[in-house]
Amino acid sequence: MPDIAKLITDLPKAELHLHIEGTLEPQMMFALARRNKIDIPFRSVEEVHAAYNFTNLQDFLNIYYMAANVLVEEEDFRDLAVAYFDRAAADNVVHAEIFFDPQTHTDRGIPFDVVINGLLAGMKEAREKHRITSKLILCFLRHLDEDAAFQTFRMAEPWFDRIVGVGLDSSEVGYPPSKFARVFAAAGKARLKRVAHAGEEGPPEYVHQALDLLHIDRLDHGNRALEDTELTTRLAREAMTLTVCPLSNHKLQVVNDLHNHPIDRMLARGLRATINSDDPAYFGGYIGDNYRAVAKARNLSREACVTLARNSFLGSFLDDQEITPHLQKLASMLP
Ligand SMILES: Nc1ncnc2[nH]cnc12
Numbered sequence: 001m002p003d004i005a006k007l008i009t010d011l012p013k014a015e016l017h018l019h020i021e022g023t024l025e026p027q028m029m030f031a032l033a034r035r036n037k038i039d040i041p042f043r044s045v046e047e048v049h050a051a052y053n054f055t056n057l058q059d060f061l062n063i064y065y066m067a068a069n070v071l072v073e074e075e076d077f078r079d080l081a082v083a084y085f086d087r088a089a090a091d092n093v094v095h096a097e098i099f100f101d102p103q104t105h106t107d108r109g110i111p112f113d114v115v116i117n118g119l120l121a122g123m124k125e126a127r128e129k130h131r132i133t134s135k136l137i138l139c140f141l142r143h144l145d146e147d148a149a150f151q152t153f154r155m156a157e158p159w160f161d162r163i164v165g166v167g168l169d170s171s172e173v174g175y176p177p178s179k180f181a182r183v184f185a186a187a188g189k190a191r192l193k194r195v196a197h198a199g200e201e202g203p204p205e206y207v208h209q210a211l212d213l214l215h216i217d218r219l220d221h222g223n224r225a226l227e228d229t230e231l232t233t234r235l236a237r238e239a240m241t242l243t244v245c246p247l248s249n250h251k252l253q254v255v256n257d258l259h260n261h262p263i264d265r266m267l268a269r270g271l272r273a274t275i276n277s278d279d280p281a282y283f284g285g286y287i288g289d290n291y292r293a294v295a296k297a298r299n300l301s302r303e304a305c306v307t308l309a310r311n312s313f314l315g316s317f318l319d320d321q322e323i324t325p326h327l328q329k330l331a332s333m334l335p
């Protein structure tokens with residue numbers, strides 16, 4: 001294995017941008033469809049892969065929401081999480097902050113408690129089996145309205161001690177962060193962390209809104225912030241963590257070619273960029289694959305790879321005491 005690929009495998013990593021519903025591999029989709037007697041419009045894994053030919057975010061989301069219908073029982077959510085953590089362990093992920101989309105499930109009659117109990121069971125198993133720590137981030141679907149977000153927020157209230165924060169995902173353009181300012185203010189009052197997808201397909205203005213109206217602690221994607229020099233300078237000055245997802249960016253045509261991915265430009269501009277997998281079952285790889293693909297395409301140095309891993313801990317919602325051993329390990333991996 002070339003040096004850099006080995007280094008990448010060995011790096012302890014935190015994954016900060018991972019939609020648990022986006023880890024549903026085709027094989028599991030078929031198994032759960034059978035188990036729960038749910039119709040899906042595919043007959044084979046090959047047919048599924050052929051359908052994963054996206055030209056934009058919405059193309060992907062249409063399939064992603066359809067596939068999520070196979071998740072019904074608590075055990076399904078647990079199995080999904082366990083399968084993700086098994087993969088993450090192989091990539092030396094030691095900590096993961098995972099998104100879940102409760103509205104995708106509650107809107108089709110699956111109780112919130114079924115979803116969260118299943119995920120928490122998977123997280124517990126990951127801790128025992130792999131010593132991976134993890135936290136949950138509840139995402140509001142931005143194509144739905146503010147009332148629906150507030151209903152979800154209230155549904156989640158009894159679980160606030162098991163959720164580290166709230167996020168904002170789904171179709172971006174036409175659904176600005178401003179729509180969710182009040183529910184994010186309520187989350188802030190409840191001492192939850194706040195993150196939001198912005199600047200994936202949406203303009204730099206959405207990143208401004210995420211900062212100024214949602215008061216985010218972390219920016220998911222943020223690619224288009226680079227179009228605004230002052231905004232880029234501000235993100236660097238405020239040490240805002242960007243959760244960047246290279247294979248997703250390529251699959252959804254946020255970047256036309258991985259060779260043009262801006263990851264090293266982000267680092268050069270002082271941004272606290274991190275590497276993550278977003279929806280690995282749909283975009284061709286898990287976190288290690290993302291590191292390796294972008295490192296190769298952009299000829300990243302060992303130092304850059306270590307910086308990216310270091311940023312993942314600095315940008316996590318772990319406390320200083322928890323991240324210190326990981327930072328020490330990373331420091332020892334440089335010559
Ligand atoms: N990349 C992404 N952007 C927005 N919403 C999502 N939901 C799952 N993956 C997403």
Ligand SMILES: [Zn+2]
Nearest residue numbers: 019169197278
């Ligand atoms: Zn995402």
